[in-house]
Amino acid sequence: MRCLVTGTAGFVGFHLARRLIADGHEVVGVDGMTPYYDVRLKEDRVAQLERHNAFQAHRCMLEDWSSLAGIFREARPELVVHLAAQAGVRYSLENPRAYIDSNVTGSFNVLELCRELRPRHLVMASTSSAYGASATFPLAETGSTDHPLTIYAATKKSMETMAHSYAHLWDIPTTVFRFFTAYGPWGRPDMALFKFVEAILAGRQIDIYNHGRMERDFTYIDDLVEGIARLCETVPARGATRIAATDSLSPVAPYRIVNIGGGHPVSLLRFVEAIEQALGRKAERNYMDMQPGDVLRTEASTELLEALIGFRPATPIETGVAEFVRWYRDYYRV
Ligand SMILES: NC(=O)c1ccc[n+]([C@@H]2O[C@H](COP(=O)([O-])OP(=O)(O)OC[C@H]3O[C@@H](n4cnc5c(N)ncnc54)[C@H](O)[C@@H]3O)[C@@H](O)[C@H]2O)c1
CATH class of the missing domain: 3.40.50.720 (NAD(P)-binding Rossmann-like Domain)
Incomplete structure (x- = not known):
């Protein structure tokens, strides 16, 4: 085609x-x-x-x-x-x-x-x-x-x-x-995963919005x-x-x-833990208030996706984050 x-x-x-x-x-x-x-x-x-x-x-x-x-x-x-x-x-x-x-x-x-x-x-x-x-x-x-x-x-x-x-x-x-x-390898520098990995490797704090009380269907x-x-x-x-x-x-x-989307929301804190695990380093956390325009939670209904194509996203966050970290370290040589 x-x-x-x-x-x-x-x-x-x-x-x-x-x-x-x-x-x-x-x-x-x-x-x-x-x-x-x-x-x-x-x-x-x-x-x-x-x-x-x-x-x-x-x-x-x-x-x-x-x-x-x-x-x-x-x-x-x-x-x-x-x-x-x-x-x-x-x-x-x-x-x-x-x-x-x-x-x-x-x-x-x-x-x-x-x-x-x-x-x-x-x-x-x-x-x-x-x-x-x-x-x-x-x-x-x-x-x-x-x-x-x-x-x-x-x-x-x-x-x-x-x-x-x-x-x-x-x-x-x-x-x-x-x-x-x-999220994943070659990902966007404006998104949380990239920013968190960059900050942790540089020894800077990471900003955690709404004190971590958020969930995303990654x-x-x-x-x-x-x-x-x-x-x-x-x-x-x-x-x-x-x-x-x-x-x-x-x-x-x-x-x-x-x-x-996979329909499996992950809490922001579990997401940060997956990053810490993949990097082998602890993050210094700066807990902040909710940002204007943000939503507390996303969770996809997967019924239509599965009915149409017989598939839904299922890669565990720990696996995907580890793949990102592998790429990041290789690409930026850190
Ligand atoms: N990545 C996500 O989590 C996510 C979530 C929801 C929706 N989306 C949507 O998916 C699409 C792809 O997102 P992405 O994460 O790859 O973003 P991205 O910013 O990496 O890619 C968008 C590309 O569009 C180009 N672009 C922007 N404005 C343009 C313009 N006016 N003319 C020509 N090129 C232009 C940019 O140079 C960029 O390379 C977007 O429509 C985005 O809104 C992404």
Whole structure:
């Protein structure tokens, strides 16, 4: 298949592109190499991908309509995987405009190009943050997303709803994924695992929000990629029968939202212990209050994911954290 993947210099896009190439697909990657975090890490990911003939990289911002259109028109993709975004919950309080530009305007441009080029399947990344203030656990795709807590969540929800209208009007089969705290090798420097490992190795304190009283449904990157790869082959059809009580299949469009999470929330303190164990060092803990925009707990309903692809993320946190630490020590030579 000819695949166009946005965000291939990013954490998830890099791993997914590797998987698609290994499965025998051609991948055209688009990434604007934004300076939100260390661009060298992004360049190193792209350099790994460029070892493969089946990969072609383009440096382009999603908001740059004419350049983006040129890349899409040349690629004529059968599968579009839209992962590029301004990610991060906390930074959205500092720089909300970046989220509107990338996640709303940028995603709109991707939708317009799908309308023109008609891929067999458009898949796009949303987030567990879309559930916002919802506290009905596990978080199901059919549950409420009416109360986003940050502009990050609000822009992702906007992307979801824009995509639904395009799927309805122009018959573009579309699957939206809601990811739950992905982690693993080549991970993001703005996320807790990276920051904690960096700080502990440097002998600095780690900030533990809400005094550790938080839980996250962490998803190991290989599990996430397995879920994405299988869902890329699972194309929603207009008017099909729902396959689970939580099936979010639209009644008026070939459009579905699917959680990719394992449904096993881990407490922040157990997470820190797994890091200490993998590093063989104790962390100096700085207990802090809850941060604005944060949620106490995430827990994915996995019913729909399992019904669709017969798989759910299951890598234990201790195993995944150890893999990250192995990569971190090797990459940064510490
Ligand atoms: N990693 C997670 O835990 C997680 C959780 C929920 C949702 N998501 C979503 O999954 C997707 C991938 O996330 P990630 O963790 O790989 O993040 P990432 O920041 O590592 O990757 C995103 C990539 O998109 C690129 N990008 C950003 N804005 C762009 C723009 N306007 N034009 C072109 N390129 C742009 C960046 O340069 C980056 O390489 C994102 O849509 C994110 O919102 C991730």
